[in-house]
Amino acid sequence: MKARIQWAGEAMFLGESGSGHVVVMDGPPDAGGRNLGVRPMEMLLLGLGGCTNFDVVSILKKGRQPVESCEAFLEAERADEDPKVFTKIHVHFVVKGRGLKEAQVKRAVELSAEKYCSASIMLGRAGVEITHDYEIVELG
Secondary structure: OOEEEEEOOOOEEEEEEOOOOEEEEEOOHHHOOOOOOEOHHHHHHHHHHHHHHHHHHHHHHHOOOOEEEEEEEEEEEEOOOOOOOEEEEEEEEEEEEOOOOHHHHHHHHHHHHHHHOHHHHHHHHOOOEEEEEEEEEEOO
C-alpha cells in the first residue's frame, strides 16, 4: 500500500492513495489553515470508522442478514499534551434492516473489533481504549 502527500500551501495537504483517489486535508485558521478539508487526525478516525463498518456489513451479508443500512458513529478523546494521541474511541453502530438477528449483529461487531479491523486492532495495540456498541432499527 502506498500514499503520496503533497503540501498545497499554508496548512493544506493533498493526500493521494495508491488507488488514485485524492483527499484534501487542512488545518484550522488558528494554525494557518483555511478549514477547507478534514484534519489529519479526523482522517485517521474516519479510516477506523470505514474499516470497522466495512467489516460489520460484510459479515452480516455473509451471514445472509437483511442489512439495509449501517452507520458507525465515532467519538474520540485525545491527550491534552503533545503528542495529542487518541486515548479513547467509542464506536456506536446503527444497523437497519428487516428481521435482523441480534446475535449476528453482536457477533459481527465483535469479530470486527477482535479479529478483522486492522485499524481498530492497530490503535488498540498502541494503547487506545476502543469500545463498541450497537443498536438495531427494524424497518417496517
